[in-house]
Amino acid sequence: MKKVLLSLSIVVSVASSAQTITLDKIYSGYYRGKGIAGIASLKNGENYAIIERGGIAKYSYKTTQKEGNIVDGNFESYQFSNDESKILLQKESKQIYRHSFLGKYDVKDLKTSKTISLNNGNFAQEPRFSPDASKVAFIADNNLFWQDLNSGKITQITTDGKKNQILNGLADWVYEEEFGHARLYEWTKNSDALVFVKSNESEVPEMYIPIYNKQLYPSEMRFKYPKAGEKNSVVSAHLYRLDSGSTTEINLKNFKNYYIPNVIQTAKADEIILITSERTQNASDVLKVNTKTGAVKKLFTETDEKWVETDNVTMEFLDDNSFIWGSERDGNRHLYLYDENGKLKKQITKGNWEVTDYYGYNPKTKEVYIQTNQTGSINKVVSKVNIANGNTSIISGKDGNNSANFSGNYNYFIETSSTAQRPHTYVLKDNSGKAVKELQNNNEMLEKLKADNWVAKEYITVPNEVGDQMNAWIMKPKNFDPNKKYPLFMFQYSGPGSQQVTNSWDGGNGLWFNHLVQQGYIVACVDGRGTGGKGTKFKKSTYMQLGKYEIEDQIAAAKWFGKQSYIDKDRIGIFGWSFGGYMASLALTKGADVFKAGIAVAPVTNWRYYDTVYTERFMRTPQENPSGYDDNSPTTHAKLMKGKFLLVHGTADDNVHYQNAVEFAEALIQNKKQFEFMTYPDKNHGIFGGNTRPQLYQMMTDFLLKNL
Structure with a gap:
């Protein structure tokens, strides 16, 4: 113990002899960047709005000058x-x-300046204007309402909403988390009807979490959480017509109807799209509902031998009611054009790259505006593609991470861009990609970091054992000596479709990694099989065996690094959060001969404990695939642990439950394994609030200095 303290004091004294990136600076906001909040283009295409202190401000694209506040406050x-x-x-x-919240809202008429409170000033959820701007629908206490903006009258559409039993127009926990949105209703184009999803979660098993909060007796947080293989909410679709006040159930018995994750407005009156699937998520029906008659017509079924991305739907209707659809069917995510009856007209984008975001369609030029990785799997660029002839041109920077917010007429866009060497900049550009004016940069933050001896990531590829070249980044000390042996600290997430190796600014963990580099560590990250950016074959190669190939690739990467002249193969550690924590737990068990130390924060430790939609998308149910669940659980391999292990979890984690950490801890205990276990009272999956994050990152730093 004395030797450890001595070596720590030497490291600290060396580090303090120069300007350094410290945890105190990181968490004091010293390196905090600048951004532009709430950018929204106005329909005239000549102005945009942003949120500023004191109001919603209006700016000119042409002059970039502020033209006043649209609303003060x-x-x-x-x-x-x-x-x-x-x-x-x-x-x-x-x-x-994660997505849902209660809000208090006002609606202001910008012509008359009249302001009306939504829901009589009480909390509401998921408010949405009707297309004719005369009404707002909203949810309160799990019931759906609409409010007339002229009279202020509120009409209640449903009456059976009840906590932990019935939700109307609102996603339950698992829908919200895994399909990515909380609202499950939509107005028709002509504002005379609403289609909504009713979720009956009364039979879904209930999760309860004790909340301590300095109370004499802890209270309980109770919510419905369907774990893999267990019952989900029973969902149904309903049509409400404003003229009659009647609600009828939409008959979906002839279609896939286990999940209804998407409700979408078309460009035509009296129509709504529902996207549905069965429990096995390898096929989605795209259904068109006639909101006058309630009749349902299937446009087509999107299929995949493994899974369909129902949480990342791209569907935009054009003026003639044809529509653009995103699909992975050719091995990469691309766009397709369908007529209004669901007949495929053409594939819009093609190539050995992916469409990573969709911005919109300009009917005047017949161009779609998209984000892609066509300049390399670690980059994202903004492009426009002509639907008629397929011509493509990149209109953003060609390296780094570039995204866009377009004007209403697509004559301008605000480009947000960053690279590993340059933090976020905001530049106004014209339709051809020519810069009009830089609106915001983070040069001041970058200068502070450079003064404190910050280092940028370098990008490399690392081979796995089946011949893939995996994307990776590495961070080396400023005074790196290739003849010296350095300890290696690996970071990863590794979840399906995720990417940690991107040419983009990392102002979060990236600053902590710099702090570690200044303590003498090399830090690296490798995206192995199952991650995104390299096509569906690479991403979906882990199907039915979540964790198996991902950990094989992290072990292979660690061995490869260990063969490099500058890495001490006996001092390799690994860190991850959530799915990454699961991987770190596997690394210290299945990879115990390679990794000396590991930190697992909020890890899944058995996929049986995680939710239905996410887990079954990649694994099917435990009843169908028991070995896929158990063979790849770190709990199963607890007896293999050798290195130093730090397990971290929040007791109020509603996503990856504290149960995961408890079960893994018990398995380690019963196998007589020594480890460190840190619990954060009443903290959720993000583990933050007050001084929580500074304390957590100091603890993890100290753990590494002591054990790696």
Whole structure:
């Protein structure tokens, strides 16, 4: 112990002899960057709005000058009606889960300046203007309502909403988390009807979490959480017509109807799209509902031998009611054009690259605007593609991570870009990609970092044992000596479709990694099989065996690094959070001969404990695939642990439950394994609040200095 303390004091004294990146600086906000909040283009295509202190401001694209405030006051977010005659203003909020929250809202008429409170000033969820701007639908206490903006009258559509039993137009926990949104209703184009999903979760097993919060007796957080193989909510689709006030169930018995993750408005009156699937998520029906009659027509079924990405739907209707659809069917995510009856007209984008985001369609030029990785799997660029002739041109920077916010007429866009060497910049550009004006940069932050001897990531590839070249980055000390042996600290996430190796700015863990580099570590990250950016074959190669090939690739990467002249193969550690924590747990068990130390934060330790939609998408149910679950659980391999292991979890984690850490800890205990276990009272999956993050990262730093 004395030797450890001595070596630590030497490291600290050396590090303090020069300007360094410290945890105190990181968490004091010393390196905090600047951004532009709430960018929204106005329909005239000549102006955009942003959130500023004191109001929602209006700027000119042409001059980049502020033209005043659209609304005065301080707001968390806003939403314009389609004709921009009204604005919905969020004044306060209370978070529920990742996407859902309760909010208080006002609606202001921008022509008359009349303001009306939504839901009589009470909390509401998921408000949405009707297309004709005369109404707002919203959810309160799991029931769906609409409010007339002229009279203020509120009409209640459903009455059976009840916590932990019935939700109307609102996603349950697993839908929200895994399909990526909380709202499950939509207006028709002509504003005379609403289609919504009703979720009956009364039979879903209930999760309960003790909340301590300095109370004499802890309270309980109770919510429905369907774990892999267990019952999900029973969902149904319903049609509500404003003229009659009637609600009818939409008959989906002839179609896939186990999940209804998407409700989408078309360009035509009296129509709504529903996207549905069975429990096995390898096929999705795209259904068109006639909202006058309730009749349902299947346009087509999207299929895949493994899974269909129902959480990342691209579907935009054009003026003639044809539509653009995103699909992975040719081995990469690309866009396809269908007619209004669901007949495929053509593939819009092609190539050995992926469409990573969709921005919109310009009917005047017949161009779609997209984000792709066509300049390399670690980059993202903004492109426009002509639907008629397929001509493609990149209109953003060609390296780094570039995204866009387009003007209403597509004559301008605000480009947000970064690289590993350059933090976020915001540049106004014209349709050809020519810079008009830089709106914001982070040069001041970058200069502070450089003064503190910050180092950037370098990009390399690392082979795995089946011949893949895996994308990787590495960070080396400023005074790197290739003849010296350095300890290696590996970071990864590794979840399906994720990417940690991107040519983009990392102001989060990247600053902590710099802090570690300044303590004498080399830090590296490798995206192995199952991760995104390299096509569906690479991404979906882990199907039915989640964790198996991912950990094989991390072990292979660690062995490869260990053969490099500058890495001490006996001092390799690994760190990850959530799925990454699961991987770190596997690394210290199945990879115990390679990794000396590991840190697992909020890890899944057996996929049987995680939710239905996510887990079964990649693994099917435990009943169908028991070995896939158990053979790849670190709990199963607890007896193999050798190195130093730090397990971290929050007791109020509603996503990856504390149960995961407890079960793994018990398995380690019963195998007489020594490890460190840190619990964060009442903290959720993010483990933050007050001084929590500074304490966590100091603890992890100390653990590494002591054990690696």
